[in-house]
Amino acid sequence: MTAxxxxxxxLRAALLAWFDSAGRDLPWRLGTEGQRDxxxxxxxxxxxxxxxxxxxxHYYDRFLEAFPTVQALAEAPIHEVLKAWEGCGYYARxxxxxxxxxxIAADGFPGNYDGWLALPxxxxxxxxxxxxxxxxxxxxxxxxxxxxxxxxLYGQAQPTDAxxxxxxxxxxxxxxxxxxxxxxxxxxxxxxxxxxPRCPECPLAAWCAALASGTPTAFPAPxxxxxxxxxxxxxxxxxxxxxxxxxRREGKLLGGLMGLPMLELGPDETLQGxxxxxxxxxxxxSGELLGQVSHSMTxxxxxxxxxxxxxxxxxxxxxxxxxxxxxxxxxxLLRTRQQGLFAEPLMxxxxx
DNA sequence: AATTCGGGGGC
DNA sequence: GCCCCAGAATT
Numbered sequence: 001m002t003a004x005x006x007x008x009x010x011l012r013a014a015l016l017a018w019f020d021s022a023g024r025d026l027p028w029r030l031g032t033e034g035q036r037d038x039x040x041x042x043x044x045x046x047x048x049x050x051x052x053x054x055x056x057x058h059y060y061d062r063f064l065e066a067f068p069t070v071q072a073l074a075e076a077p078i079h080e081v082l083k084a085w086e087g088c089g090y091y092a093r094x095x096x097x098x099x100x101x102x103x104i105a106a107d108g109f110p111g112n113y114d115g116w117l118a119l120p121x122x123x124x125x126x127x128x129x130x131x132x133x134x135x136x137x138x139x140x141x142x143x144x145x146x147x148x149x150x151x152x153l154y155g156q157a158q159p160t161d162a163x164x165x166x167x168x169x170x171x172x173x174x175x176x177x178x179x180x181x182x183x184x185x186x187x188x189x190x191x192x193x194x195x196x197p198r199c200p201e202c203p204l205a206a207w208c209a210a211l212a213s214g215t216p217t218a219f220p221a222p223x224x225x226x227x228x229x230x231x232x233x234x235x236x237x238x239x240x241x242x243x244x245x246x247x248r249r250e251g252k253l254l255g256g257l258m259g260l261p262m263l264e265l266g267p268d269e270t271l272q273g274x275x276x277x278x279x280x281x282x283x284x285x286s287g288e289l290l291g292q293v294s295h296s297m298t299x300x301x302x303x304x305x306x307x308x309x310x311x312x313x314x315x316x317x318x319x320x321x322x323x324x325x326x327x328x329x330x331x332x333l334l335r336t337r338q339q340g341l342f343a344e345p346l347m348x349x350x351x352x
Numbered sequence: 353a354a355t356t357c358g359g360g361g362g363c
Numbered sequence: 364g365c366c367c368c369a370g371a372a373t374t
Contacts, residue, residue, distance in 0.1 A: 048369040052361060056369085089358025092372075123371045143369045185369055194367055195363055222366065226355065252357060252373090297358055325359065 011207055012173045012180070018203035019183035024190065026053065027060060034136030034178045038109045039070050041133045042116075045126045046093050053189065059088050073098065074105035082256050082322040095256055096121025113139050132177040140168035141181045145188025151220035152192060155209030159220055229300045234275045235260040236284060236309035241334055243315040245282075246323075258321040260330055262304070271305055284311035293329040306330045 028044035031037055043063060048056045066084045067073035073081065078098055085094035100119040110116045112135060116127040128139035140146075142165050150167045151159045173180040191198045199211050210216040237260055238245040246258040263278040265271065279286050287308035295302045304326060318331065 045369065050358085050368055050370055052368050055360065087359075089360085090370085092357065093370090096371085121371070125370055129369070141369075144367075145369065148367095181369090189369080193362090225366085254358085295359095299356065299358095 008171070011204065012171070014203040014206075015183050015187065016173065016176060016179060019179060019186060022190075023182060023186050024053075027057070029182070033176065034133070036134045036178070038130060038134040040064070041130050042122075042126075043097070045129045046097050046121055047088070049093060049126070050090060051088065055088075059085070070101050070104050070109070073101040078256065079258075079322060083320070086257075086322045087325060091254060091256055092252070093121060111135060113137055129181060132181050136178060138172060138174040138177045139181075140165070140172040140177075141185070142168050143185065145185040145192075148194065148220060149184055149188045149192045149204075152197075152210035152216055153204060153208050155213060155219060157219050157221045226299060228296070228298075231264060231300050231302045232271070232305070233262055233264040233302060234271060234278055234305045234307065235262040235330055236278060236282065236286060237290060237306055237330065237334060238284060238309040238311050238313065239315045239318075241318060241331055243317055244331070245284075245309075245311065245313045246316045246318075246321055249324075254324045254326075256322075257324050257327075258316070259323055259327040260306070261309075275305075275307060279309070282309075282311060282313065284309045284313065291333045293326070293333060295326040295329060297326075302326060304330060306333055 026044075028040050029036070030040065044056070044060060047059055047063065051059075063084050066080070067076060076098070078095065081094050081098045082091060085091060088094075096119075100121055103119060104110075110119065113127045113131040116122050116130050117124070122130075125141055125143050128141045131137035131139045132141070142161065146168055147159060147164050150164055150171075151157070154167060156163065168184075171180075171184075187202070187204070191202050195217065197216055199205055199208070199216060202208065202211075205211055208216070210219040213219075236245070245261060247261050249255055249257050249259055261278060261282055261284075263274050263281075265274045275286055278284075287310060290306045290308055293304050293306065295304065323331075
């Protein structure tokens with residue numbers, strides 16, 4: 001399919017006029033257009049990766065209060081950075097943000113797209129966003145909003161990343177690159193939404209091939225997603241809601257966070273066998289089953305069997321540790337028991 | 353080019 | 364229950 005004849009100057013003017021009157025007022029949009037504070041823009045862009053704005057707002061204020069400057073962030077211990085990020089997900093973002101802050105504290109802020117791209121945690125999207133918003137560089141962003149807006153504008157159901165990138169580059173208003181990027185993303189977030197787009201309010205409606213087709217939500221086609229794996233694991237709760245034995249998680253999954261000692265069931269392994277392996281590793285003894293919690297994490301559905309345990313291992317204060325939602329659910333199991341909410345406290349899961 | 357990495361919003 | 368979210372790193 002082809003786009004409806006699009007005179008670029010008119011289309012750009014229409015979207016920018018809409019943005020100037022209807023654009024969102026967001027806390028990282030302080031300062032002069034094209035000359036925003038790089039620290040504030042950078043933190044926001046990392047925080048908003050795969051995270052909706054409404055959710056990011058809460059974390060943004062907390063994070064900037066805890067780390068007002070890049071120097072403060074660079075000097076903070078990693079566990080404090082992760083604590084500020086707790087519950088936000090994709091924790092590699094926080095680890096990379098901290099690593100990059102140390103580089104910036106030593107060498108200063110990058111001044112252009114290539115410089116930003118070289119930092120850990122900064123990819124093509126974030127580099128283009130910061131370069132355009134903080135340095136006024138003419139770089140088009142390519143995120144989920146841009147993808148949807150352009151797929152619809154041009155009636156392309158299966159746009160590749162390169163195809164979107166080329167269209168975004170061609171459309172970019174080089175006179176106001178920062179405003180243009182924000183305008184496309186605002187349009188995607190508030191008007192050209194995935195499920196129920198508000199086409200009558202859209203400043204680009206006259207040029208939109210998807211609207212003309214009669215089924216705008218058919219563009220772009222849904223992405224194929226990898227299957228969700230069902231996973232079973234056991235955990236030991238040694239202590240109470242105030243202080244408990246916690247381990248630092250290594251590896252990619254929840255890496256850097258603290259959590260209850262936990263072990264996933266291998267293929268053909270039993271609950272009891274896995275529990276014994278876990279106790280053996282810790283030098284701990286297992287007690288009664290406190291219950292199960294279920295937790296879904298996009299690509300896996302976890303059922304965690306939580307046992308009380310005893311050992312001489314040192315306990316840590318729960319409230320000051322950065323924990324995943326899964327661990328908070330496991331600890332919540334203990335609270336519901338103490339409050340006597342369940343006569344037979346075996347299940348806490350919402351769905352099972 | 354595919355997978356992996358959290359957690360929740362909105363329908 | 365499904366699709367998505369101001370993506371990046373790894374394989």
